[in-house]
Amino acid sequence: MNSSEPVPSGKTVYLKDYAPPSYIIEKTELDVDIYKGETFVLARLQFQCLDERPQALTLDGEALELLDIAIDGKALDSTQYRCDHRGLTLHNPPERFVLTTRVRILPEQNTSLEGLYRSRTIYCTQCEAEGFRKITYYLDRPDVMSDFITRVSADKNECPILLSNGNKIDGGDLDGGRHFATWHDPHKKPCYLFALVAGDLAKVEDRFRTASGREVTLQIFVEEKDLDKCDHAMSSLKNAMRWDEQVYGREYDLDIFMIVAVDDFNMGAMENKGLNIFNTSCVLAKPETTTDAGFQRVEGVVAHEYFHNWSGNRVTCRDWFQLSLKEGFTVFRDAEFSADMGSRTVKRVEDVAVLRTLQFAEDAGPMAHPIRPASYMEISNFYTLTIYEKGAEVVRMLANLLGPADFRKATDLYFERHDGQAVTTEEFVQAMEDASGRDLTQFKRWYNQAGTPRLSVTDEYDQEQRRYSLTIRQSTPATPECAEKLAFHIPVAMGLLGEAGELALKLADESLDDLPEDNTHRVLELTETEQTFVFTDIPEKPVPSLLRGFSAPVKLDYQYSRADLATLALHDSDGFNRYEACQKLALATIQDAMLAYQQDTLAEFVPDSTLVQVYRLLLEDNSLDQAMLALMLNLPSEAYIAEEQEVIDPVAIHFARRQVAAYVGSELAELFRLRVSAYDPTREYRAQSDDIALRSMKNAALGYLMLLPTAEDLHLCLNQLARANNMTDEMAALTALVCCEDNTAQEQARDALTAFYQKWQDEPLVVNQWLALQARNPIPGALERVQALLQHPAYDGNNPNKIRSVISVFCNNNPLNFHTGTADEPDAGYRFLAEQILQLDSKNPQIAARLITPLTRWRRYTGDRGQAMRLQLQRLADQPGLSPDSYEIVSKSLN
Ligand code: ARG
Numbered sequence: 001m002n003s004s005e006p007v008p009s010g011k012t013v014y015l016k017d018y019a020p021p022s023y024i025i026e027k028t029e030l031d032v033d034i035y036k037g038e039t040f041v042l043a044r045l046q047f048q049c050l051d052e053r054p055q056a057l058t059l060d061g062e063a064l065e066l067l068d069i070a071i072d073g074k075a076l077d078s079t080q081y082r083c084d085h086r087g088l089t090l091h092n093p094p095e096r097f098v099l100t101t102r103v104r105i106l107p108e109q110n111t112s113l114e115g116l117y118r119s120r121t122i123y124c125t126q127c128e129a130e131g132f133r134k135i136t137y138y139l140d141r142p143d144v145m146s147d148f149i150t151r152v153s154a155d156k157n158e159c160p161i162l163l164s165n166g167n168k169i170d171g172g173d174l175d176g177g178r179h180f181a182t183w184h185d186p187h188k189k190p191c192y193l194f195a196l197v198a199g200d201l202a203k204v205e206d207r208f209r210t211a212s213g214r215e216v217t218l219q220i221f222v223e224e225k226d227l228d229k230c231d232h233a234m235s236s237l238k239n240a241m242r243w244d245e246q247v248y249g250r251e252y253d254l255d256i257f258m259i260v261a262v263d264d265f266n267m268g269a270m271e272n273k274g275l276n277i278f279n280t281s282c283v284l285a286k287p288e289t290t291t292d293a294g295f296q297r298v299e300g301v302v303a304h305e306y307f308h309n310w311s312g313n314r315v316t317c318r319d320w321f322q323l324s325l326k327e328g329f330t331v332f333r334d335a336e337f338s339a340d341m342g343s344r345t346v347k348r349v350e351d352v353a354v355l356r357t358l359q360f361a362e363d364a365g366p367m368a369h370p371i372r373p374a375s376y377m378e379i380s381n382f383y384t385l386t387i388y389e390k391g392a393e394v395v396r397m398l399a400n401l402l403g404p405a406d407f408r409k410a411t412d413l414y415f416e417r418h419d420g421q422a423v424t425t426e427e428f429v430q431a432m433e434d435a436s437g438r439d440l441t442q443f444k445r446w447y448n449q450a451g452t453p454r455l456s457v458t459d460e461y462d463q464e465q466r467r468y469s470l471t472i473r474q475s476t477p478a479t480p481e482c483a484e485k486l487a488f489h490i491p492v493a494m495g496l497l498g499e500a501g502e503l504a505l506k507l508a509d510e511s512l513d514d515l516p517e518d519n520t521h522r523v524l525e526l527t528e529t530e531q532t533f534v535f536t537d538i539p540e541k542p543v544p545s546l547l548r549g550f551s552a553p554v555k556l557d558y559q560y561s562r563a564d565l566a567t568l569a570l571h572d573s574d575g576f577n578r579y580e581a582c583q584k585l586a587l588a589t590i591q592d593a594m595l596a597y598q599q600d601t602l603a604e605f606v607p608d609s610t611l612v613q614v615y616r617l618l619l620e621d622n623s624l625d626q627a628m629l630a631l632m633l634n635l636p637s638e639a640y641i642a643e644e645q646e647v648i649d650p651v652a653i654h655f656a657r658r659q660v661a662a663y664v665g666s667e668l669a670e671l672f673r674l675r676v677s678a679y680d681p682t683r684e685y686r687a688q689s690d691d692i693a694l695r696s697m698k699n700a701a702l703g704y705l706m707l708l709p710t711a712e713d714l715h716l717c718l719n720q721l722a723r724a725n726n727m728t729d730e731m732a733a734l735t736a737l738v739c740c741e742d743n744t745a746q747e748q749a750r751d752a753l754t755a756f757y758q759k760w761q762d763e764p765l766v767v768n769q770w771l772a773l774q775a776r777n778p779i780p781g782a783l784e785r786v787q788a789l790l791q792h793p794a795y796d797g798n799n800p801n802k803i804r805s806v807i808s809v810f811c812n813n814n815p816l817n818f819h820t821g822t823a824d825e826p827d828a829g830y831r832f833l834a835e836q837i838l839q840l841d842s843k844n845p846q847i848a849a850r851l852i853t854p855l856t857r858w859r860r861y862t863g864d865r866g867q868a869m870r871l872q873l874q875r876l877a878d879q880p881g882l883s884p885d886s887y888e889i890v891s892k893s894l895n
């Protein structure tokens with residue numbers, strides 16, 4: 001069959017149509033013979049009918065050329081099966097049989113990076129969600145779990161390393177300079193967890209002794225040149241293994257755990273059983289080439305994939321509607337791990353910032369979906385911030401509602417009860433209920449209603465009665481799957497601040513005996529559309545500290561005065577809410593500036609001084625964690641400000657934010673200069689959280705100074721750029737220089753960018769950062785610069801990391817330039833994006849579809865802009881043969 005046949009667009013799959021498989025595949029034996037330009041896959045599958053024998057059995061298969069087919073050793077004739085571009089149908093199959101197929105596939109030509117493909121010199125696989133069907137005919141669904149034996153053969157010189165899941169049970173030389181290796185995975189698994197790697201790879205090796213005393217061999221496979229960048233991933237892996245034993249009682253279950261790094265990868269990484277495959281960007285790290293954020297990402301992703309061994313592999317998903325079962329839970333697990341490894345509050349603030357900008361925007365747009373969707377067209381489009389990050393927030397709420405002891409009981413129960421099974425989110429919540437005795441019926445609405453709830457809070461203080469009451473109303477906007485929402489069960493963690501600090505709390509219906517130990521903190525459980533909570537014995541009118549730790553993924557409105565916000569920023573015992581008060585204060589200040597911009601008075605605008613007063617006090621407080629301080633001093637991002645606007649004006653946002661930043665920078669210049677000059681750029685680098693904290697504060701200070709730099713500031717910046725011994729400081733200085741509008745700085749920036757590229761051109765991951773910096777640089781002319789970058793030898797239009805660094809970064813993180821285009825063509829940014837998507841769509845539909853996101857937000861923008869964005873979506877919709885991936889997003893966005 002022909003692999004280039006177009007796949008029809010627009011078929012929707014519904015959760016309600018789920019039916020268990022009619023057959024299982026007890027045993028899967030694969031022979032994968034890799035040759036230059038083509039690969040042959042021989043599959044022997046042991047089928048067993050589960051109930052009534054069906055008239056036909058359809059196996060999934062795409063882009064496969066069927067060479068041989070037999071049942072129980074007898075070749076089939078053409079009346080016994082049918083083959084098309086979606087799969088293979090067996091007519092009247094026996095109750096129990098062995099199907100043998102041999103297919104030819106073309107990994108070298110597989111640009112979708114799904115199935116078996118070649119990344120530089122390495123053959124590797126990506127099967128989740130539905131990539132295994134590009135390797136052989138199969139029941140490509142997660143509820144079919146099989147015992148896998150995989151024999152790989154290839155040229156011994158080209159591919160000295162041959163890997164698959166589980167344990168190696170055989171290997172040796174073959175004729176013609178070839179060799180083979182046979183792997184057996186003792187754990188039954190769905191085919192999305194299958195992996196195979198063949199290539200010329202070097203490795204670092206270590207060992208880990210599990211709690212019960214088993215020795216596990218740990219291996220990280222990379223290209224020879226990257227051997228010096230594996231230490232951090234290895235120590236992160238060992239930390240993650242230990243942490244999962246201690247916190248969840250989960251031990252690793254094979255004798256060997258392997259990680260392979262490849263350059264061309266659609267996502268971050270993949271949890272294939274015993275053989276994780278990673279994007280190089282999520283595994284390689286060393287101080288000279290990797291920023292602190294890069295180190296933290298490696299730690300987080302290594303842990304995430306490792307944790308999937310239990311939350312994903314041992315207990316997997318029944319169907320892809322349940323994706324958040326493993327992803328939401330595993331993101332929650334990796335976030336808690338990172339919090340334990342570094343600073344808990346900082347990690348929380350960073351995660352909430354992503355959630356509130358990107359996930360909230362998704363939840364308010366045409367692709368909004370519940371964490372357990374009811375339908376989809378293309379499952380690849382559902383690896384979303386909602387499934388991952390909001391899914392993690394829902395698990396976090398469960399963990400907090402149950403408390404640590406019951407939550408641990410519940411996860412133990414879940415893992416024990418469902419080990420080896422493919423289950424649903426219902427079963428996850430059932431384990432929570434059974435272990436805790438709590439009724440979570442209403443809570444489960446979080447799984448099937450999309451949209452971000454909005455809480456409006458009002459309060460009343462009765463001096464005479466010494467009573468304080470909080471009234472909370474919830475409402476959730478309509479989303480595509482449902483217009484009328486039922487009330488959510490929302491935990492609102494809170495406290496009350498008085499003149500002298502936190503007030504002791506007593507709710508009117510609480511008895512004195514069951515007051516909690518920490519009596520200044522409560523979790524109010526909102527279950528109605530509107531509820532009032534009354535506190536007694538409150539001596540003064542307090543400032544409420546609401547939604548502490550961001551206890552639920554909601555928007556919260558309460559009319560704080562600026563003085564209230566200053567109080568919270570300086571005195572709240574909850575670190576998250578101190579940060580949040582700063583954000584609110586900064587947001588109010590920027591919104592004033594936006595008003596001035598719209599009235600054409602921005603040049604004369606003088607911001608309210610509260611923000612700077614608070615910042616000054618924070619800077620002078622030596623007890624504060626420096627990373628926290630840096631976050632508190634960070635103005636809300638343009639994306640976050642946009643998320644807070646009814647109708648988005650990206651130009652006003654940019655200039656207003658910049659004006660406020662410049663004001664802060666000049667008012668606090670002395671304090672900032674002190675931070676930068678006190679820092680020794682040659683100080684030895686450590687990727688530890690207190691060092692990261694120091695660097696982040698110092699680099700935030702440098703960023704402020706470089707908005708309106710004096711000669712001394714420019715000198716400080718250039719000095720840091722020249723002398724930095726690590727990428728965090730080097731990149732921070734380069735960024736500050738490149739984004740500085742000052743003329744002298746601009747000249748220096750041009751030279752610095754050239755020098756940086758020359759220094760780092762052989763390090764693709766550093767080059768990606770160099771590309772991304774230019775793509776997000778807000779100085780006018782970015783589109784022209786980006787177009788030039790696409791012609792640069794460093795750019796590779798087939799490599800997802802390069803595409804993300806240039807195109808996604810420009811369209812998502814440079815709103816001013818993306819939305820203003822060029823001098824003569826204001827819609828040039830939108831047209832540019834549509835053209836890039838069209839070029840990419842047939843090569844790599846998953847990445848093409850992801851690029852569409854900024855255009856899907858067209859309804860949020862003012863008339864002309866919104867229409868111009870819509871026009872480009874329409875242009876995509878009109879493209880014949882658009883991939884199902886892109887089609888789903890385009891059609892839902894135009895609706
Ligand atoms: N399960 C992988 C993870 O750890 C991601 C797989 C992504 N696959 C895809 N088709 N988008 O999150």
Ligand code: ZN
Nearest residue numbers: 304308327330
């Ligand atoms: Zn995952």
